[in-house]
Amino acid sequence: MTFSPSGGALLSKGVEREEIDLDLVQWLRLAVGMVQYLTFTRKENALAFNLVAKNMYRPCTKVKAAMEQILRYLANRPDDGLRFKAGGDVEMQR
Amino acid sequence: MLSHPRCEEFLKAEDAEVRKLTQMGARKVVKGGRRGVPVTEHILRSSFVFATKRFADSGEIEKFKAGLVADGSGQRDVDETHAPTIGGTSLRIIFAVVAQRGHFISKLDVESAFLIEDLDRPTYVQLPKEYTDYLGKPTEVWELIRSLYGLRQAPRLCWLGMQAALQGLGFRSSDHDPCLFVRKESDGTYTYVATHVDDCAVVSASMETNQEVRDGLLLNKGVKWEDQAETFVGLALRRGQNGDLLVHQPVYTRHVCDVRGWRRMG
Numbered sequence: 001m002t003f004s005p006s007g008g009a010l011l012s013k014g015v016e017r018e019e020i021d022l023d024l025v026q027w028l029r030l031a032v033g034m035v036q037y038l039t040f041t042r043k044e045n046a047l048a049f050n051l052v053a054k055n056m057y058r059p060c061t062k063v064k065a066a067m068e069q070i071l072r073y074l075a076n077r078p079d080d081g082l083r084f085k086a087g088g089d090v091e092m093q094r
Numbered sequence: 095m096l097s098h099p100r101c102e103e104f105l106k107a108e109d110a111e112v113r114k115l116t117q118m119g120a121r122k123v124v125k126g127g128r129r130g131v132p133v134t135e136h137i138l139r140s141s142f143v144f145a146t147k148r149f150a151d152s153g154e155i156e157k158f159k160a161g162l163v164a165d166g167s168g169q170r171d172v173d174e175t176h177a178p179t180i181g182g183t184s185l186r187i188i189f190a191v192v193a194q195r196g197h198f199i200s201k202l203d204v205e206s207a208f209l210i211e212d213l214d215r216p217t218y219v220q221l222p223k224e225y226t227d228y229l230g231k232p233t234e235v236w237e238l239i240r241s242l243y244g245l246r247q248a249p250r251l252c253w254l255g256m257q258a259a260l261q262g263l264g265f266r267s268s269d270h271d272p273c274l275f276v277r278k279e280s281d282g283t284y285t286y287v288a289t290h291v292d293d294c295a296v297v298s299a300s301m302e303t304n305q306e307v308r309d310g311l312l313l314n315k316g317v318k319w320e321d322q323a324e325t326f327v328g329l330a331l332r333r334g335q336n337g338d339l340l341v342h343q344p345v346y347t348r349h350v351c352d353v354r355g356w357r358r359m360g
Binding site for chain 1: 353
């Protein structure tokens with residue numbers, strides 16, 4: 001996946017943004033704030049979250065959809081976290 | 095007056111809080127109320143913050159709490175308010191050390207950490223008018239001896255106290271994180287303490303060393319202690335049979351996902 005400051009895979013330059021209602025924007029802000037702390041143990045989610053967060057300067061339907069997908073993913077695997085192996089390795093696992 | 099249906103419980107809690115501060119020797123009552131305060135000193139406002147604690151299973155109210163907080167925004171003479179907390183990276187490194195070297199991780203929680211440090215300058219606080227009116231007393235002003243929630247320097251005093259206590263036990267701040275304290279033991283192993291306001295994670299090669307650190311900090315404070323830490327700053331720690339350490343946030347993750355249904359989305 002390419003990584004670009006414009007929003008990477010989520011939104012490329014020149015794509016039309018479909019703006020959303022203010023109450024949805026507020027919901028998104030809340031969700032972004034809450035998921036941010038989750039990236040402490042959910043490193044597999046960090047890139048997806050980063051793409052949403054950096055697009056919060058102008059939220060649109062695509063950002064909202066991405067956030068919903070992140071939450072759906074997290075709801076499916078709420079017990080996952082960082083596993084520090086006794087031998088010294090780290091892996092993402094439940 | 096309070097509008098809560100069970101407001102008497104909160105009034106009782108207010109009294110308990112005032113009694114606790116008195117017992118701790120945290121304040122002196124200024125004779126003559128506002129007039130007893132030197133004219134050069136500011137009198138801070140204060141208020142009670144109310145909270146209920148519920149039983150986790152039934153949701154019934156377990157405890158009514160009232161906390162006195164000063165209005166720190168009225169303070170003009172405080173210049174140092176910096177108080178660091180442990181960095182996420184330091185914390186993960188500690189977890190890695192625990193898993194790799196098979197160290198023990200214990201948790202220490204300082205009780206009413208913001209109330210135990212002595213204040214560095216005279217500070218005056220007026221009790222909430224609603225409270226003294228209810229008691230039928232005239233305006234009451236306190237000169238604070240110890241720190242109180244809401245004061246601008248309260249977190250810093252707490253941090254300085256913690257730092258001094260740990261340095262007294264032979265710990266030194268890491269160069270990379272002021273909240274990560276390190277001590278080399280005589281057998282060549284290292285003991286680490288990560289501080290996060292009133293929470294500390296103690297990591298060392300033996301449980302005896304962990305308990306020695308606890309006893310060292312116990313000297314001047316009341317602490318809550320867990321030999322095997324199960325949580326730290328909202329992270330659940332689970333030790334596997336084979337020594338693996340799983341760090342995850344199952345409760346918080348579920349809470350976050352609940353917010354999804356908080357507003358019906360299209």
